Amino acid sequence: xxxxxxxxxxxxxxxxxxxAVLQVLAPPGSGKTKTLTARVAYLIAHRSLKPWNIITCxxxxxxxxxxxxxxxxxxxxxxxxxxxxxxxxxxxxxxxxQYGQHIGLGKDFGIADSSDSKAVLKRIIKRNSFTIEPGAAxxxxxxxxxxxxxxxxxxxxxxxxxxxxxxQIFAEYETELKASNLLDYDDLLLxxxxxxxxxxxxxxxxxxxxxxxxxxxxxxxxxxxxxxAQKRNMITIVGDPDQSIYSFRSAEIQNLTRMKEHWxxxxxxNLEENYRSSGAILHAAQNIIEQxxxxxxxxxxxxxxxxxxxxxxKLPTAAAEATxxxxxxxxxxxxxxxxxxxxxxxxxxxxxxLSRMIEAALSKAGVPYRMVGGVRFFExxxxxxxxxxxxxxxxxxxxxxxxxxxxxxxxxxxxATIKGLLNEAKAKSTSFWTFIREVSQGKCRSKTKLAAPAExxxxxxxxxxxxxRRKLTSVDSDKVSVVDLINLVIKKADLQAYLKxxxxxxxxxxxxxxxxxxxxxxxxxxxxxxxAMMQEETLPAxxxxxxRAPTEEDALSIFLANVALTASAEEKKADGEESEPVxxxxxxxxxxxxxxxxxxxxxxxxxxxxxPHSRSDDNDEERRLLYVGMTRxxxxxxxxxxxxxxxxxxxxxxxxxxxxxxxxxxxxxxPSMSFATATGLATTLKRDRPSHDAFQDGKKSLERxxxxxxxxxxxxxxAERAKWDYGRAENPLPAFGTTRPASWxxxxxxxxxQEGFSSASATMSAGFVSVKDKYDELVERDxxxxxxxxxxxxxxxxxxxxxxxxxxxxxxxxxxxxxAKRRAVATDLEQERDKSxxxxxxxxxxxxxxxxxxxxVHRNVHSQSLEQNPLSKHKLRNAPYRAxxxxxxxxxxxxxxxxxxxxxxxxxxxxxxxxxxxxxNGTERDVDPVKQASTFHTTSVQSLQQNAVRGRRLGVRxxxxxxxxxxxx
DNA sequence: CCTCGAAGTATTTTT
DNA sequence: TACTTCGAGG
Numbered sequence: 001x002x003x004x005x006x007x008x009x010x011x012x013x014x015x016x017x018x019x020a021v022l023q024v025l026a027p028p029g030s031g032k033t034k035t036l037t038a039r040v041a042y043l044i045a046h047r048s049l050k051p052w053n054i055i056t057c058x059x060x061x062x063x064x065x066x067x068x069x070x071x072x073x074x075x076x077x078x079x080x081x082x083x084x085x086x087x088x089x090x091x092x093x094x095x096x097x098q099y100g101q102h103i104g105l106g107k108d109f110g111i112a113d114s115s116d117s118k119a120v121l122k123r124i125i126k127r128n129s130f131t132i133e134p135g136a137a138x139x140x141x142x143x144x145x146x147x148x149x150x151x152x153x154x155x156x157x158x159x160x161x162x163x164x165x166x167x168q169i170f171a172e173y174e175t176e177l178k179a180s181n182l183l184d185y186d187d188l189l190l191x192x193x194x195x196x197x198x199x200x201x202x203x204x205x206x207x208x209x210x211x212x213x214x215x216x217x218x219x220x221x222x223x224x225x226x227x228x229a230q231k232r233n234m235i236t237i238v239g240d241p242d243q244s245i246y247s248f249r250s251a252e253i254q255n256l257t258r259m260k261e262h263w264x265x266x267x268x269x270n271l272e273e274n275y276r277s278s279g280a281i282l283h284a285a286q287n288i289i290e291q292x293x294x295x296x297x298x299x300x301x302x303x304x305x306x307x308x309x310x311x312x313x314k315l316p317t318a319a320a321e322a323t324x325x326x327x328x329x330x331x332x333x334x335x336x337x338x339x340x341x342x343x344x345x346x347x348x349x350x351x352x353x354l355s356r357m358i359e360a361a362l363s364k365a366g367v368p369y370r371m372v373g374g375v376r377f378f379e380x381x382x383x384x385x386x387x388x389x390x391x392x393x394x395x396x397x398x399x400x401x402x403x404x405x406x407x408x409x410x411x412x413x414x415x416a417t418i419k420g421l422l423n424e425a426k427a428k429s430t431s432f433w434t435f436i437r438e439v440s441q442g443k444c445r446s447k448t449k450l451a452a453p454a455e456x457x458x459x460x461x462x463x464x465x466x467x468x469r470r471k472l473t474s475v476d477s478d479k480v481s482v483v484d485l486i487n488l489v490i491k492k493a494d495l496q497a498y499l500k501x502x503x504x505x506x507x508x509x510x511x512x513x514x515x516x517x518x519x520x521x522x523x524x525x526x527x528x529x530x531x532a533m534m535q536e537e538t539l540p541a542x543x544x545x546x547x548r549a550p551t552e553e554d555a556l557s558i559f560l561a562n563v564a565l566t567a568s569a570e571e572k573k574a575d576g577e578e579s580e581p582v583x584x585x586x587x588x589x590x591x592x593x594x595x596x597x598x599x600x601x602x603x604x605x606x607x608x609x610x611x612p613h614s615r616s617d618d619n620d621e622e623r624r625l626l627y628v629g630m631t632r633x634x635x636x637x638x639x640x641x642x643x644x645x646x647x648x649x650x651x652x653x654x655x656x657x658x659x660x661x662x663x664x665x666x667x668x669x670x671p672s673m674s675f676a677t678a679t680g681l682a683t684t685l686k687r688d689r690p691s692h693d694a695f696q697d698g699k700k701s702l703e704r705x706x707x708x709x710x711x712x713x714x715x716x717x718x719a720e721r722a723k724w725d726y727g728r729a730e731n732p733l734p735a736f737g738t739t740r741p742a743s744w745x746x747x748x749x750x751x752x753x754q755e756g757f758s759s760a761s762a763t764m765s766a767g768f769v770s771v772k773d774k775y776d777e778l779v780e781r782d783x784x785x786x787x788x789x790x791x792x793x794x795x796x797x798x799x800x801x802x803x804x805x806x807x808x809x810x811x812x813x814x815x816x817x818x819x820a821k822r823r824a825v826a827t828d829l830e831q832e833r834d835k836s837x838x839x840x841x842x843x844x845x846x847x848x849x850x851x852x853x854x855x856x857v858h859r860n861v862h863s864q865s866l867e868q869n870p871l872s873k874h875k876l877r878n879a880p881y882r883a884x885x886x887x888x889x890x891x892x893x894x895x896x897x898x899x900x901x902x903x904x905x906x907x908x909x910x911x912x913x914x915x916x917x918x919x920x921n922g923t924e925r926d927v928d929p930v931k932q933a934s935t936f937h938t939t940s941v942q943s944l945q946q947n948a949v950r951g952r953r954l955g956v957r958x959x960x961x962x963x964x965x966x967x968x969x
Numbered sequence: 970c971c972t973c974g975a976a977g978t979a980t981t982t983t984t
Numbered sequence: 985t986a987c988t989t990c991g992a993g994g
Contacts, residue, residue: 248983
């Protein structure tokens with residue numbers, strides 16, 4: 001019964017349940033993924049299910065990888081590989097590749113990513129001279145598709161002119177994708193549903209289906225789940241309505257009730273204990289989420305002590321906020337006696353664009369960071385260019401890709417010419433490629449006049465693609481690697497010269513991205529890997545049902561599909577595992593931080609317009625988003641709000657944080673840190689206690705050991721102070737009067753259900769080194785008593801307050817009213833959108849209407865963990881590293897800018913009980929980050945700033961590129 | 970008809 | 985900041 005070790009009663013019940021259909025509702029940090037993985041292992045070990053008959057769906061690649069990793073520790077490498085585990089989309093693609101012929105789908109379909117879709121839409125809209133943003137159109141189409149409505153059905157329903165126009169766009173979109181043999185993200189799921197409905201045999205082997213983050217499923221995904229499970233109806237889902245943050249992607253929270261209706265025997269198990277966050281953080285988060293009055297009350301039990309009080313800080317400007325944030329990171333790292341290091345800190349943002357200031361401030365301070373999200377590697381212009389060539393070679397009917405590359409690099413074929421040719425091709429109902437090939441080969445004459453240079457350019461383009469295809473299909477050279485093809489494209493199209501001309505000083509970085517693409521391709525084409533992948537990709541054979549197995553010729557297709565689904569191949573980790581050289585602060589959107597945790601979490605820009613976002617239509621969802629962000633924190637949570645935004649306009653603090661009573665859950669400034677606090681932190685994080693020396697050293701390394709530079713009211717510091725550089729202030733004086741006591745609270749003062757670990761006892765048992773510390777400790781103890789009292793009152797207040805609220809909404813209908821309300825919001829919006837979705841007026845003339853039409857816009861900013869992307873490691877390994885240089889700068893202090901990291905201490909105790917640590921702890925983190933030796937970087941402020949700027953422009957983050965490339969011009 | 974430079978403007982979240 | 989649009993010159 002090894003796999004039940006360390007699970008609590010509710011988790012055990014969920015894992016071993018006999019129920020066929022099981023819902024596990026699990027709040028943040030309650031070990032949801034752990035429960036799901038243990039259930040998979042349990043089904044294999046104790047119910048003798050075959051791993052290859054189990055389907056497990058997640059929403060993100062990241063989650064899939066993590067789960068695979070965890071399952072591996074339970075059932076071993078061999079079984080883990082056989083489980084069908086992946087994102088909905090990835091699994092759908094597998095089925096379509098192998099059984100697509102049964103629904104008339106060729107093997108060589110391409111996947112349209114959102115930029116493809118948008119390009120198609122843009123053309124359609126332009127052609128019809130409609131005024132709607134392609135992004136808005138795309139999301140509207142998607143929301144229709146996901147509900148199983150196609151353009152024909154929509155056209156029948158359409159009454160208003162706008163609706164008819166939209167139906168027309170929709171119809172043309174469908175036709176164009178089909179002509180290009182492309183499936184968009186929604187099509188993947190829909191087609192897969194269709195396949196399984198018409199050919200249930202293909203899932204007749206499936207014994208169990210498990211879904212993670214079920215609250216984020218949309219209708220199609222729900223159907224997919226149902227269809228996967230159609231033979232045995234054995235389903236386990238885990239989810240949490242409070243964390244539903246994807247309704248913009250048509251996630252339907254009422255799938256939970258729908259499921260219960262569909263399978264009346266559904267068993268629901270609630271997990272209630274939070275193993276992640278300190279009590280104080282949990283209370284604050286809980287208070288925020290309870291502002292949603294339609295939400296059914298839910299228990300959430302802390303298992304940790306109260307810990308440090310969360311902070312809600314006001315600052316004058318976004319720039320000041322960033323500077324403050326960095327100084328707090330430094331203060332935390334130093335004053336925790338190296339218990340916490342930069343890689344334990346995360347900055348979570350509502351929108352990726354907010355990262356700019358923060359990145360600049362981190363760079364300026366010399367703190368390394370990595371940005372999750374922003375422009376993905378595969379979205380960068382130069383990489384996409386190469387990929388488009390590959391896509392065309394693989395599948396020349398892809399009109400979109402052909403159109404994009406036909407004149408890049410310039411072949412003197414202009415827009416007008418392209419348009420003419422495109423229309424002609426369409427009229428002849430052949431693909432663009434077939435048409436231009438015939439024109440170029442003289443088999444066909446074009447009505448569009450071709451200037452001599454254009455004709456020549458066209459010929460050279462056709463030649464490139466043809467030779468690529470020849471190479472791909474040639475039988476004699478038994479192994480055509482993707483790398484060879486890339487090389488061919490680069491040589492024939494002279495992309496190197498193109499990049500040189502086009503990007504000039506950015507050329508090197510651009511080129512190195514292409515080199516990385518090649519490295520990635522080489523890796524993906526490694527024969528062993530290909531064989532392994534083939535096996536993994538193959539679905540179990542089913543008697544009497546034709547299956548097309550992937551062959552080696554599909555290497556290119558599979559490579560491209562993986563790219564489209566951001567499956568950036570497997571993580572490389574076998575080599576160089578021990579070197580995790582830089583401790584980086586993580587910057588991420590809240591959305592992509594879901595499921596993750598960090599000891600210290602910052603959520604900046606908490607003002608109205610950011611959270612809740614001005615373009616968001618559902619305030620409750622925004623609140624849940626904030627809740628998700630807050631509950632990522634284990635030991636320390638900082639929220640902050642600049643009172644002026646980047647445009648220097650006044651802001652209002654997020655309405656979620658100005659509700660009555662919220663303030664009592666937060667301090668107005670960062671905590672004072674005593675040695676006792678540091679020890680307490682270590683206890684919450686279950687890490688080694690800091691040494692007293694480390695604490696003292698840390699303290700000495702700081703200019704300022706209190707968060708007292710910026711006034712609490714968010715105003716600028718006094719004028720004469722402001723003109724000094726922060727780092728240079730020789731004798732920093734507190735900007736506000738009293739230094740508050742450390743806000744470490746002892747667990748005993750507050751009834752928290754579970755005993756947990758008493759930070760108070762940790763405080764007392766810490767060894768004292770000096771009289772001063774002894775004194776500090778005594779003072780501390782007195783203060784603790786006072787603070788405990790204060791927090792008791794707070795707690796009482798909040799309990800009273802929430803009781804009142806709960807009473808109002810208690811009763812049977814709770815959950816359904818809750819869903820009904822959400823549904824109502826959704827339909828209202830839908831109707832509003834339909835009514836005035838777009839207009840022929842220019843957008844600027846009708847701002848109000850435009851706002852509405854923008855409701856559904858989602859920009860194509862993808863998130864991709866660099867860490868997850870093997871390229872980053874590859875890059876760090878291979879990039880020429882230049883040690884940071886010291887430059888005399890007027891602005892830098894005499895010590896330069898310093899960043900500290902913790903010492904490589906891993907005690908025997910820790911080594912001996914790793915499983916203890918991961919299971920008893922119950923947190924989502926199994927392994928501590930590798931601890932590193934102290935490093936000091938002294939760098940030129942300006943060079944760092946430049947790097948930050950350049951990094952952004954390229955979509956390459958300094959952490960990824962600039963850090964390693966620093967010094968290259 | 971093509972290219973390039975300048976100016977203006979908009980900036981959620983993701984498979 | 986990045987992307988689009990607009991206008992002049994080849």
